[in-house]
Amino acid sequence: MNGTTPTPVPTLEVRHLRTVFDTRAGMLKAVDDVSFTIGRGRILGLVGESGSGKSVTGFSIMGLVDPPGRVAGGEILFQGRDLTKMSPRELRALQGNRIAMIFQDPMMTLNPVLRVDTQMTEAVQAHARVSKDAARERSRETLAMMGIPSPDERLLAYPHQLSGGMRQRVAIAIAMLHRPDLIIADEPTTALDVTIQAQILSEVQKLVQQQGTSLIWITHDLSVVAGLADEMAVMYAGRIVEQGSVDAVLDHPLHPYTAGLIGSLPSNNRRGQRLHQIPGMTPNLLHLPEGCAFAARCPRVGSACAAQPGLTEPLPGRQVRCFYPAVQGTQA
Numbered sequence: 001m002n003g004t005t006p007t008p009v010p011t012l013e014v015r016h017l018r019t020v021f022d023t024r025a026g027m028l029k030a031v032d033d034v035s036f037t038i039g040r041g042r043i044l045g046l047v048g049e050s051g052s053g054k055s056v057t058g059f060s061i062m063g064l065v066d067p068p069g070r071v072a073g074g075e076i077l078f079q080g081r082d083l084t085k086m087s088p089r090e091l092r093a094l095q096g097n098r099i100a101m102i103f104q105d106p107m108m109t110l111n112p113v114l115r116v117d118t119q120m121t122e123a124v125q126a127h128a129r130v131s132k133d134a135a136r137e138r139s140r141e142t143l144a145m146m147g148i149p150s151p152d153e154r155l156l157a158y159p160h161q162l163s164g165g166m167r168q169r170v171a172i173a174i175a176m177l178h179r180p181d182l183i184i185a186d187e188p189t190t191a192l193d194v195t196i197q198a199q200i201l202s203e204v205q206k207l208v209q210q211q212g213t214s215l216i217w218i219t220h221d222l223s224v225v226a227g228l229a230d231e232m233a234v235m236y237a238g239r240i241v242e243q244g245s246v247d248a249v250l251d252h253p254l255h256p257y258t259a260g261l262i263g264s265l266p267s268n269n270r271r272g273q274r275l276h277q278i279p280g281m282t283p284n285l286l287h288l289p290e291g292c293a294f295a296a297r298c299p300r301v302g303s304a305c306a307a308q309p310g311l312t313e314p315l316p317g318r319q320v321r322c323f324y325p326a327v328q329g330t331q332a
Ligand SMILES: Nc1ncnc2c1ncn2[C@@H]1O[C@H](COP(=O)(O)OP(=O)(O)OP(=O)(O)O)[C@@H](O)[C@H]1O
Pocket: 021, 023, 028, 030, 048, 049, 050, 051, 052, 053, 054, 055, 056, 057, 068, 069, 220, 285
């Protein structure tokens, strides 16, 4: 090695992100000290129970947090440039172009009163100076890339004439129109049946590999992350409690919360046995305990947990926020 090869700038580097909502009952810390990095063409699964801060993390990156919410701290570096310091105009130029978002409800993207071709050609022309015919051709190609049969017919349809799965495919195709560098997908397949979900996941996976797109896939479903992502980050009460490569985390979870999530997957429960669930409730983000937010539900709780655990790296490439991680020799 000559030491001159520059390290590639990651597509996205989120550093110590804090997003809060100023509510009447007080300041709610929806995202607290969240950091992660995504390289080009990599897929990060962001998992956690409802209310853990996954969507707010995605919205923060997209610049879509509205009052009473606000990004209260940290940096969001997209290809090295801090999105939190950009003007609304600069952000708009990136959104829908270099960075795109896919929502759980495709109708957040689709306009019910316009045909698919009108919406797609307008979306192309919003960021690229091309003729209507070229925009239509790009739309047709992108629908075909998403595995959509008879794309010419779909282009003539209105959203209500498409099935739920097809509508979501079209919404994903719109996100892919400009071959973005980063896509944030917020549970887009959760409402679909498992077969359609599996098809869409495999199409998205193929597409991001071909294009070198980086993808954040937000989900509460560990099995989706297992099949799709390269890396995963587990959120609990607004914080990342564990992150690492999907294989390493699923094979050997360090945090008791991750272990609990894995234990509650149907495939890990014996037939005839009741589904294992993590006992207790997620804490109220307005009244978080001083110490570890998971302590009240934790099978491994100890005296240290009265304080807030920091993020440590007990194994290479593995980060965990726990005083008693399940590393051999230190397990309580
Ligand atoms: N507009 C808002 N005003 C006040 N609190 C909000 C607002 N939006 C989100 N929150 C709070 O922020 C926290 C994180 O919410 P978020 O939607 O990110 O969770 P999530 O992990 O994506 O869950 P889900 O899967 O249910 O969407 C929650 O406690 C939620 O109530």
